[in-house]
Amino acid sequence: xxxxxxxxxxxxxxxxxxxxxxxxxxxxxxxxxxxxxxxxxxxxxxxxxxxxxxxxxxxxxxxxxxxxxxxxxxxxxxxxxxxxxxxxxxxxxxxxxxxxxxxxxxxxxxxxxxxxxxxxxxxxxxxxxxxxxxxxxxxxxxxxxxxxxxxxxxxxxxxxxxxxxxxxxxxxxxxxxxxxxxxxxxxxxxxxxxxxxxxxxxxxxxxxxxxxxxxxxxxxxxxxxxxxxxxxxxxxxxxxxxxxxxxx
Amino acid sequence: xxxxxxxxxxxxxxxxxxxxxxxxxxxxxxxxxxxxxxxxxxxxxxxxxxxxxxxxxxxxxxxxxxxxxxxxxxxxxxxxxxxxxxxxxxxxxxxxxxxxxxxxxxxxxxxxxxxxxxxxxxxxxxxxxxxxxxxxxxxxxxxxxxxxxxxxxxxxxxxxxxxxxxxxxxxxxxxxxxxxxxxxxxxxxxxxxxxxxxxxxxxxxxxxxxxxxxxxxxxxxxxxxxxxxxxxxxxxxxxxxxxxxxxxxxxxxxxxxxxxxxxxxxxxxxxxxxxxxxxxxxxxxxxxxxxxxxxxxxxxxxxxxxxxxxxxxxxxxxxxxxxxxxxxxxxxxxxxxxxxxxxxxxxxxxxxxxxxxxxxxxxxxxxxxxxxxxxxxxxxxxxxxxxxxxxxxxxxxxxxxxxxxxxxxxxxxxxxxxxxxxxxxxxxxxxxxxxxxxxxxxxxxxxxxxxxxxxxxxxxxxxxxxxxxxxxxxxxxxxxxxxxxxxxxxxxxxxxxxxxxxxxxxxxxxxxxxxxxxxxxxxxxxxxxxxxxxxxxxxxxxxxxxxxxxxxxxxxxxxxxxxxxxxxxxxxxxxxxxxxxxxxx
Numbered sequence: 001x002x003x004x005x006x007x008x009x010x011x012x013x014x015x016x017x018x019x020x021x022x023x024x025x026x027x028x029x030x031x032x033x034x035x036x037x038x039x040x041x042x043x044x045x046x047x048x049x050x051x052x053x054x055x056x057x058x059x060x061x062x063x064x065x066x067x068x069x070x071x072x073x074x075x076x077x078x079x080x081x082x083x084x085x086x087x088x089x090x091x092x093x094x095x096x097x098x099x100x101x102x103x104x105x106x107x108x109x110x111x112x113x114x115x116x117x118x119x120x121x122x123x124x125x126x127x128x129x130x131x132x133x134x135x136x137x138x139x140x141x142x143x144x145x146x147x148x149x150x151x152x153x154x155x156x157x158x159x160x161x162x163x164x165x166x167x168x169x170x171x172x173x174x175x176x177x178x179x180x181x182x183x184x185x186x187x188x189x190x191x192x193x194x195x196x197x198x199x200x201x202x203x204x205x206x207x208x209x210x211x212x213x214x215x216x217x218x219x220x221x222x223x224x225x226x227x228x229x230x231x232x233x234x235x236x237x238x239x240x241x242x243x244x245x246x247x248x
Numbered sequence: 249x250x251x252x253x254x255x256x257x258x259x260x261x262x263x264x265x266x267x268x269x270x271x272x273x274x275x276x277x278x279x280x281x282x283x284x285x286x287x288x289x290x291x292x293x294x295x296x297x298x299x300x301x302x303x304x305x306x307x308x309x310x311x312x313x314x315x316x317x318x319x320x321x322x323x324x325x326x327x328x329x330x331x332x333x334x335x336x337x338x339x340x341x342x343x344x345x346x347x348x349x350x351x352x353x354x355x356x357x358x359x360x361x362x363x364x365x366x367x368x369x370x371x372x373x374x375x376x377x378x379x380x381x382x383x384x385x386x387x388x389x390x391x392x393x394x395x396x397x398x399x400x401x402x403x404x405x406x407x408x409x410x411x412x413x414x415x416x417x418x419x420x421x422x423x424x425x426x427x428x429x430x431x432x433x434x435x436x437x438x439x440x441x442x443x444x445x446x447x448x449x450x451x452x453x454x455x456x457x458x459x460x461x462x463x464x465x466x467x468x469x470x471x472x473x474x475x476x477x478x479x480x481x482x483x484x485x486x487x488x489x490x491x492x493x494x495x496x497x498x499x500x501x502x503x504x505x506x507x508x509x510x511x512x513x514x515x516x517x518x519x520x521x522x523x524x525x526x527x528x529x530x531x532x533x534x535x536x537x538x539x540x541x542x543x544x545x546x547x548x549x550x551x552x553x554x555x556x557x558x559x560x561x562x563x564x565x566x567x568x569x570x571x572x573x574x575x576x577x578x579x580x581x582x583x584x585x586x587x588x589x590x591x592x593x594x595x596x597x598x599x600x601x602x603x604x605x606x607x608x609x610x611x612x613x614x615x616x617x618x619x620x621x622x623x624x625x626x627x628x629x630x631x632x633x634x635x636x637x638x639x640x641x642x643x644x645x646x647x648x649x650x651x652x653x654x655x656x657x658x659x660x661x662x663x664x665x666x667x668x669x670x671x672x673x674x675x676x677x678x679x680x681x682x683x684x685x686x687x688x689x690x691x692x693x694x695x696x697x698x699x700x701x702x703x704x705x706x707x708x709x710x711x712x713x714x715x716x717x718x719x720x721x722x723x724x725x726x727x728x729x730x731x732x733x734x735x736x737x738x739x740x741x742x743x744x745x746x747x748x749x750x751x752x753x754x755x756x757x758x759x760x761x762x763x764x765x766x767x768x769x770x771x772x773x774x775x776x777x778x779x780x781x782x783x784x785x786x787x788x789x790x791x792x793x794x795x796x797x798x799x800x801x802x803x804x805x806x807x808x809x810x811x812x813x814x815x816x817x818x819x820x821x822x823x824x825x826x827x828x829x830x831x832x833x
Contacts, residue, residue, distance in 0.1 A: 006391065007349050087667040135392035148347070154391075155343055159648075166648040169610045170707070171636030188651045194695055195646060203344035206307045210332040211347075211409070212361030220360040222369050 005120045005150060008051050012122075013230060014056040019123050019131035021231040026115040028238035032245030033111035041248035042107040045241075049114045058121045065117055066110070071104040080105055125150060131217055131225040140216050148204065152197075159196055252413055252445055253277040253300055253335070258305055258314035259469075260295055269295040271469035272314070277447065279412065282439045284456035284477075285449045287466030288491035288726040289698040293449045294340070294417055296466065299323075300447060301415045302331030319412070333362065336411030340401040342420050343666065351377075351385050351393075351401050354407045362409060376408040379442070380434055394596055398426030400434060407438060413445040414438070420452060421723055424598040424752050425794045428452060432459045451726065453493050454797070457517040459483060465492060478514040491728035496755060496797040496819055497522035503823045504529070509830065519801050526801075526826060527809055536810040536829045557566045561585045562623055562714055562746045563609065569617035570604060579604050579770040580617070591738060591747045593761030593778065595754065597792045601770040606717050609748065611635040623714050637666040640713035642733075644720040646704035647695075653680060655695075656688040659706045666711070680710045684732075698729040705733055709740065716740060718749035722756055734760050758782060758796040758817055766791045779817045798822060 009015075016021070033045050053062040080102030084143075087097025129143035167189065168174045176182055255275040261268045270292045277300070281597060285293050298304040305312050306328035316323045319334045339345040348354040355373050364372065377383045380400050386395065390401060399419055405413065416435070422427035429591060436459045439446045450456050456463055457477040465473040465480060466772055467490045473480050481487070483493040484502050494502075494515075501516040510529055516522040528683060563586040572577040579601040586592055594602050607613040608620055611632040620627040623638040640662070643649055652658040659675035664670060681688050685704050687695075690702050701724070708716060716737055722730040730753075738760050741747045751757050757764060758778055765775040768791040782799040795803075798817055805813035805822075812825050 007389070009389070096383055124349055124353065126348045126350070126357075144347075151347075151349070162645070163605075163648045163651075165612050166641075166643050167651065168632045169612060169639075169641040169643075170635060170649065170662050171633045173631070173633040173665075175631045175633060191693075192647055192651055200344045201339065203339055203341050206303055207339050207345040208347065209307070209328050210301065210303070210337055211358040211405070212329055212332065215363060216361045220363065222356050222360050223365055 005117060005153065007124050008056075008058045008061065008121050010057050010122065012056045016230070017234060018135070018225050018227055018231045020225070021227070021234045022123055023128070023132070024238050026119040026233055028241045030112050030117040032241045033108055035039045035245035036248045037104075037240065038248045039104070039107075041109060041245065042104060044112070044157045045245075046107060046111050049111070049118060053114075053118050053121075056118070056122050058118065061121060062114060063116060065114070069110055069113055073109050076109060077106050079101040119183045120150070127223070127225070130221040130223060134221060134225050135227075138218075138220070140218075142155050144208070144213070147192060152200075155200070156193065156197060160189070160193055163192055249495060250279055251276045252279045252294065252319055253532050254317045255299065256315045258299055258312070258316055260299065260310055260829075262310040264306065264311055266310070269310075270299065273299075273396060273469070273471055274314075275464070275471065276468055277413070277445060278393055280439070280443050281445050281447075282436065282461045283445075284446065284454065284460035284680055285466060286451065286463065286492055287472075290416060290441060291466040291471040291490075293466050295469075297415050297417050297449055298339070300413070301335050301337035302328045306331075329549070331407075332411070334370050334411060335415055336409055337415040338402050338406055338408035338417070338419060339423070340573060342398055342447045344391055345402055345405075346398075349389055349391065349620075351382070351388050351390060354390065354401055354405045358409045363501070372410075379438060380404040380407065394427070396424075396430060399423065399431055403431070403434065403438075406740050406811055407444070411444065413447065416446070416448045418449050418451065420450065420455065424792075425754070426792050428455060429794075435459065437566075451650050453481075454495050454518070457495055457498075465490060465567075467491075475777050481515045481517065482513075484515070491726055493727040497801065499819045500798075500801070500822050503819065504826065507716050507823065507827065509826060513552050519797050519804070522801050523804050526805060526822075528825060530809055536812065538811070540658055559587050559589075559636045562588045563748075565608070565618065567618035568608060568615045568620055570608060570613055570615055570701060579608075581619075582618070582772055584607075584765060584772065584775060586694060586715075586746045586748060588744045588746050589741055590763060591741045591761050592749070593757035593764040594767060595752075595757060595764055595791070595793050596767035600767040600791070602767055603719065604770075605767070606641070606719055606748070606750055609715070610639045610717055629810060633665070637711075638713060639715045639717060640708040640711045641717040641719065642705055642708050642721055644723055646700040647693075649704045649707065650692045650700060653691055654689050655686050655692055655703055655706075658692050658703055659710050662707050662711050677706075677710050680706045682782075694754045698725055701725055701729065703734070705736060710791045713745060715746045715748065718747065718751070720750060720752065720755050722751060725775040730756065751754075754782070754796045766793065768792070779815055783815075 005195055006034045017230045025221035029045055029049060033042065036042060050059065053059045081094050087095035089095050099204060125147040131145050132138045135142050166173055171187055174182060174185060250706040255273055258270055258273045259268050260270040263494050273296065283295065287293050299316050300310060302323050305324055318331055323331055343773040346354060347357050350451060352373065355376060359369050377386055380403055382397065382404060384590050385397060390398065393401065393514055419431055423431065432455050435446050435448065438444050460477060463475065463477055464471050465487065472490055473483060473486065481494050481498045484498055487494055497518055497519060500517040500522050501512065504510050505512065512524060512525060516525055516549050537697060565582050568582040569580040582605060596602055608615055609622065611627040611630065614628045622635055625635060627635060650658055652661055656677050658672060659681055663673035663676060678688065684702050686702060686706060695703065705813065718737065721733050725733065734756060737747045762780050763776060764778045764781055766773045766781060766787060775792055779799060782795045783803045788795050798819060802813045802816035802822060810829060812829060816822055816825065
């Protein structure tokens with residue numbers, strides 16, 4: 001089974017950029033998304049993200065995430081429409097101001113979620129951790145914690161699937177169409193999942209220590225992550241994006 | 249040979265009021281040894297491994313007595329990191345051990361941490377990958393590897409650090425027989441060529457007896473037996489009392505010795521040795537080459553059950569196909585029929601499609617072609633939760649099945665789901681729990697792994713289903729627990745329940761299953777009575793299945809020594825036939 005945040009191998013410029021640069025790029029797009037206040041800018045940033053994904057050959061994967069996010073975004077839109085009462089009424093409880101702010105909130109949600117995921121798709125987690133330790137001087141302990149947490153997401157979701165399959169085979173009605181009933185049935189499963197995750201985490205800590213985790217320093221990494229001309233160009237792009245975000 | 253690890257009177261308990269997990273263990277490991285550790289579950293095998301690798305006292309807390317000296321230093325005086333420079337350990341759960349997404353990075357992690365000079369790293373990675381035989385996997389994503397390949401990566405990641413001792417906790421638990429053998433070949437090669445001391449916990453006796461130079465048998469926290477494989481398996485009576493299996497060939501040679509047919513003092517550890525022994529015994533006997541075989545007697549474990557005629561099949565598959573949406577092991581054109589009271593084994597390598605088949609049977613997967621009918625229901629039109637009332641599944645990992653706070657709630661849960669009244673469900677659950685001797689009011693998660701599997705089994709038995717599906721029922725269980733599971737399900741089969749089991753242990757399959765289905769690459773290669781199919785060498789090779797030892801032996805004896813050995817599937821029949829042939833002369 002493949003997961004949304006799994007690394008997708010490739011040799012595009014985006015793949016070859018320094019992980020720190022990619023992080024900066026994602027951060028810049030997100031910052032610009034927050035700063036800008038026009039539809040054109042928000043849509044433009046979203047298109048930029050999707051274009052980068054298409055260039056790196058991960059558009060299909062990102063589209064799968066989009067399929068999950070769009071319903072969430074629509075719920076947000078509806079909530080905004082209900083709660084924003086100012087402006088002229090258009091239809092029933094919908095006001096023009098509600099529609100505008102709600103639409104922007106939707107676009108912002110997508111614009112914030114996608115760049116980070118895209119960055120994770122084109123960067124190996126080990127590279128990300130090592131580059132952050134080398135360039136940003138983040139202690140390795142934190143970088144390792146972060147990457148391990150991300151690595152465990154698919155492991156736990158597989159475990160959850162296996163548990164649900166086992167329970168379904170016993171006759172628990174996970175195949176019900178009622179989402180609330182399903183939710184209620186899923187709660188007891190937190191216990192087996194929690195128990196297996198605690199023991200897994202403990203085993204991970206032990207295994208890492210037995211492989212010299214505490215000896216690791218900033219100089220340990222075999223790979224070096226120097227900035228290239230492309231990285232500096234990307235940094236310039238980052239600044240431009242943020243500037244545009246402020247202006248627009 | 250010098251000692252690399254010395255344990256002196258070591259006892260350990262995981263809490264001040266807990267029982268001793270290790271009890272006064274003294275042990276010397278010499279450099280270059282290949283030691284196998286075996287014992288029933290709860291015997292302290294993993295605790296012993298934790299002491300050897302320094303995880304006790306540095307990671308697990310508890311009360312420790314005695315001393316463990318690794319390469320001249322007491323493990324209490326040096327850090328875990330320093331111990332790991334000498335003793336590398338491979339976890340039971342390799343997913344938890346992995347830190348990277350690509351094979352190469354997995355090897356780099358330890359090398360970088362221990363400060364191996366950067367100009368040496370490339371050479372080490374290349375050498376280690378070549379040693380383990382996975383050079384071509386260097387740039388692969390770990391998530392895309394098979395279980396056997398992953399295990400080799402885990403071994404390589406530790407081996408790259410050039411430890412002098414390698415400690416492995418059940419490295420083959422999740423692997424099929426072929427991959428298990430390859431892992432042990434790799435370990436033996438590392439041991440022989442690099443002189444690395446190997447200490448491995450393992451339940452598969454055939455592997456231990458073939459590869460280890462020394463075997464430790466553990467029982468109740470102490471070392472019950474130790475010696476070369478020949479010495480240890482010479483005590484097969486003791487082993488059985490402890491709850492440890494012996495290779496079938498050992499049972500044959502021990503019986504022959506007991507009956508005074510040979511004066512060979514060493515037990516036969518494999519089919520070659522047993523073949524040689526019986527050939528030598530019968531060498532002087534005239535006229536046996538044309539003695540015809542008796543009609544094959546039904547094995548005592550698999551009595552002919554009253555099915556076949558008249559009964560309607562409980563399960564039918566007609567040209568069933570299934571393809572996973574994201575790719576992966578698809579199956580096609582599966583056809584089979586199972587009658588009530590039958591015990592059918594499904595055998596084949598990892599990735600042959602066995603698990604997909606079981607999921608098609610309990611409705612978790614719906615066929616994309618053909619039809620699956622279970623107890624008269626078409627699985628495509630019936631919700632899984634309805635099928636569950638007819639088909640009970642015992643999964644490989646009991647922890648995925650268990651979700652209640654007490655054993656009795658857990659066992660009654662399945663019944664309640666199918667609409668049985670609460671009081672009656674608990675009544676029935678109580679009866680089953682009593683039969684299994686389980687503690688009704690305890691929390692399932694406080695029990696041992698073997699007992700949790702028993703709780704899950706009790707949950708299956710209480711359902712009184714028409715079909716029982718077993719997915720690797722014996723993995724992770726010791727010999728005694730394994731026999732309890734198998735005897736329970738074969739008892740259910742006697743009462744008219746159809747049992748279908750996926751199992752890697754061919755000895756268990758040949759003991760209990762009357763019919764087998766041989767699978768490879770998502771297809772059924774053969775199905776029919778177990779003994780003739782196991783004796784079909786071409787079929788077994790095609791499916792990469794190692795036939796059970798007794799069938800392998802009897803087939804070879806029938807071909808070269810006397811046709812009287814044909815169709816034998818039981819240890820006792822081999823011994824009886826040898827006696828008869830001797831008597832005839």
